Amino acid sequence: MSRPGEWTRVRAILWKDLVTEWRTRTSFNAAAFLAALIVLLFGFALGPDRVTAGAVSAGVVWMTLLFAGVLTFNRAWEREIENGALEALVLYPGDVRSIFVGKVLANVVFLLAVGALVIVVAGILYGLPVREAGPLLVVVFVLGIVGFVTLGTFYAAMASRLRAREVLLPLLLFPMLVPLLLAAVEATAALLTGDLLGNAPQWIRLLIVFDVVFAVATYFAFEFVIEE
Amino acid sequence: MEAQRSTGGTATVLPRWILGFGAFAILFFMASQVTAFTISPAERDMGNLQKILYVHVPAAWISMVSYFLVFVASIGYLWRGRERLDLFAASAAEAGVVLTGLTLALGSIWGRSTWGTWWEWDPRLTSTAVLFLVFVGYLSLRGFIEDDVRRARWSAAIGILGFLNVIIVYYSVQWWRGIHQTQSSPETLSPMYTLGLRMNAFAFLFLMILFVSVRYHTAVLERGAEAREEEEALAGAAHV
Amino acid sequence: MSEWRYIGAAYFLTWATFVTYGIYLARRRARAIDAFEAGPREQERPQ
Numbered sequence: 001m002s003r004p005g006e007w008t009r010v011r012a013i014l015w016k017d018l019v020t021e022w023r024t025r026t027s028f029n030a031a032a033f034l035a036a037l038i039v040l041l042f043g044f045a046l047g048p049d050r051v052t053a054g055a056v057s058a059g060v061v062w063m064t065l066l067f068a069g070v071l072t073f074n075r076a077w078e079r080e081i082e083n084g085a086l087e088a089l090v091l092y093p094g095d096v097r098s099i100f101v102g103k104v105l106a107n108v109v110f111l112l113a114v115g116a117l118v119i120v121v122a123g124i125l126y127g128l129p130v131r132e133a134g135p136l137l138v139v140v141f142v143l144g145i146v147g148f149v150t151l152g153t154f155y156a157a158m159a160s161r162l163r164a165r166e167v168l169l170p171l172l173l174f175p176m177l178v179p180l181l182l183a184a185v186e187a188t189a190a191l192l193t194g195d196l197l198g199n200a201p202q203w204i205r206l207l208i209v210f211d212v213v214f215a216v217a218t219y220f221a222f223e224f225v226i227e228e
Numbered sequence: 229m230e231a232q233r234s235t236g237g238t239a240t241v242l243p244r245w246i247l248g249f250g251a252f253a254i255l256f257f258m259a260s261q262v263t264a265f266t267i268s269p270a271e272r273d274m275g276n277l278q279k280i281l282y283v284h285v286p287a288a289w290i291s292m293v294s295y296f297l298v299f300v301a302s303i304g305y306l307w308r309g310r311e312r313l314d315l316f317a318a319s320a321a322e323a324g325v326v327l328t329g330l331t332l333a334l335g336s337i338w339g340r341s342t343w344g345t346w347w348e349w350d351p352r353l354t355s356t357a358v359l360f361l362v363f364v365g366y367l368s369l370r371g372f373i374e375d376d377v378r379r380a381r382w383s384a385a386i387g388i389l390g391f392l393n394v395i396i397v398y399y400s401v402q403w404w405r406g407i408h409q410t411q412s413s414p415e416t417l418s419p420m421y422t423l424g425l426r427m428n429a430f431a432f433l434f435l436m437i438l439f440v441s442v443r444y445h446t447a448v449l450e451r452g453a454e455a456r457e458e459e460e461a462l463a464g465a466a467h468v
Numbered sequence: 469m470s471e472w473r474y475i476g477a478a479y480f481l482t483w484a485t486f487v488t489y490g491i492y493l494a495r496r497r498a499r500a501i502d503a504f505e506a507g508p509r510e511q512e513r514p515q
Contacts, residue, residue: 172368182401182404217392221389261482280478337474450504
């Protein structure tokens, strides 16, 4: 991304989305509340003994993020489609890709916020040693969300414009997220239990590979998905 | 980049080579199955159960080949815009899904017969399940899109992304299982076994080529009929 | 020997899958030919 115009457009879209969301906060409130609720429900479903174990709680945290997050991606695009802003944005001679990057970044910020809440709530309800897990946990967290949001935003750009969007997005997205889910859960579980086997770095490397591969692929594929 | 329509020059008769090749593929398949079944001796540990691998493993291999065809055709379509590449990709995806579904079912039978369980979270079976879902999603998406150009572009995008995930899924599941459980997948390497396996691999390959070719030609016809409907609808609207 | 049951099931499933898919391909092709040859006038299309 060498042309200055492109980065300006990215920032503009990012700013617009964040400001729009911040003003009403309906999406965030709904997603955050739902996430907290799911964490609580998992506590009931699995039982307090099981969820305080590091491996299970890691799985719960990430599945909660997936369920809560998948709701936001379609909404992010629907906003544009509703007021015809998408067509207007595409008509500009600027690069369509900057729209995608801007949207991804906005969704990343959004989900980082939701995710932080999930960790806090799960940390409290499940008694997770979050602080002892160290800064690597933050790294895992960010990498996992970036990968999730990249693919989620991309697939939602298509699903949100079709009839069965609520079903279609998870159907298309979740199989693609399996490696990310495995890596994020394994790394999180390892870090929450002290990483005695030293597995976390290997999973972090997988997360990085996953993020890079799909960031590049979606970046170049996006223009084929948005043109009218 | 306008996608070229494929309305012109569509014959309703299958090209001669497909008929001949089809007969060959079917005969070769039957021969391979019989050969592998009869010449392979009862293996040390598995007894005769290893014969299941003569269908399970080729199905897995050739489903991967099908998805690779989807990958190449999808890239080709996004690059060139030739609609027939999209139709070919979709045909290959359909064959791939059939073969992957078969792989999973056979893998389940294999697991039940050797280990006693209908499912094992071993790397290969698990990755196959994930890929099955990815390309079922590919075919589902196509069903929801009516505009042919959008259908082609979006399918190509997710076909490429889906195939890129093949390797990543496989290695991630392999590491995952490596941590939790060391499970040896028994593989006999006696020459008789390899011969039977290779023959059947080719047999499945030829059948896949036959399926994809027939499906492709059908898709071209369907697309031609659909295009004509669209033109007719537009012409009708213009007259009114 | 029950192992033959599994082997038989596997081979039967394989053949059945291919035969079924082959029939599906044949039927779909026949329908496509009809649709293609029908031409614009004869196609029923509820407007």
